[in-house]
Amino acid sequence: MKKQKVALITGVNGQDGSYLADFLLSKDYRVVGLLRYTASNDSGKLANIQHNLSNPNFSLETGDITDASAMWRIIDKQRPDEIYNLAAQSHVGESYRSPMSTAHIDAIGPLNILETIRCLDKNIRFYQASTSEMYGDTPGPQNEQALFSPISPYACAKVFAHNLTATYRKSYDIFACSGILFNHESPRRGEHFVTRKITKAAANILANNQDKLELGRIDTRRDWGFAGDYVEAMWLMLQNKEPTDYVIGTGETHTVKEFVEEVFSLAGLDINTHMVSTETLYRPHDVAFLLADPTKAETDLGWKRKVGFKQLAKMMFENDTVLIKGKK
């Protein structure tokens, strides 16, 4: 009988971690999720993984990726075949306000995991959640050869982790890959990211809970895909013959304003009446243009996004409409 594979997912209760857990459980993995300990009530924190808590193939470990000893203890105990490092302080705007904790979590966290793999078991395969934010001011379309030109503390920490992952691959022969993922969203997206802020506001305006949506810059462009599609690409990278890095995105770019227009047209709302762009929400520096060239992933991995821009906006808006109606 084939041995059941074990995967450790850090950041399991986040957007991507929860979709990846669903995906790996559907592939008969035993999934161990890493959860940060907090003294406050867990109910909101567990929302994205609630449906898996009674699954015998799903379990949780408590730990923080900045704690090297905790990472060693958990990896030694669980001996996973694959580790997906999705844990991060992932909000770019917040990284300007909390640069040190962002650096600690997003750069030193992966180092703790890679060092544990190097010392304990070099057969463990490792996935690092790299990001299109690392391209910063580099003009698009961006592929694996495009220059990293980070312009936020978040991106600087992610470039460190990206380079470190390649270093451990080349120096120690560890199967370590980075996925350079462009923005991906879903109904499970955190409420402080712009797409979810927009879909939630549209639903709230319709329900008379809110009058205006306040945004920062609305002329920046992002390549937005669906998180459910992107977690499959993470898994495919770790099933490959050779470890390497891949760009994952849709190959389509839209402004923030276009996302608002799409959602407001679904809601029947007027953008001039219900949206305002205010400089107080601008970042010190913002990535202006992201557009993925995912040719390498499409060719090598056979991966392609399934959900498009309009379908994504509709899925998120409809989900928030149901949630907000349920709260009334």
Ligand code: NAP
């Ligand atoms: P997310 O929803 O913000 O999830 C991040 C997760 O990391 C949360 O579960 C969080 O737990 C956990 N975490 C934070 N600090 C931790 C620590 N010190 N120790 C252990 N866990 C910690 O992010 P996401 O959208 O799913 O993204 C997943 C990963 O992909 C992140 O690394 C992100 O930077 C990267 N990425 C995301 C995108 C995107 O568009 N979504 C694109 C490219 C790359 P708490 O609940 O305790 O905070």
Ligand code: G4F
């Ligand atoms: O939704 P955002 O916060 O996403 P951002 O900064 O692109 O970062 C996301 O994608 C990265 C991949 O490229 C990930 F690595 C990262 O972890 C995260 O998931 O902002 C998108 C755009 C920005 O230009 C921002 O300035 O929307 C603009 N924006 C305008 N008003 C806003 C707002 N962003 C947020 N979060 N909130 C606003 O009110």
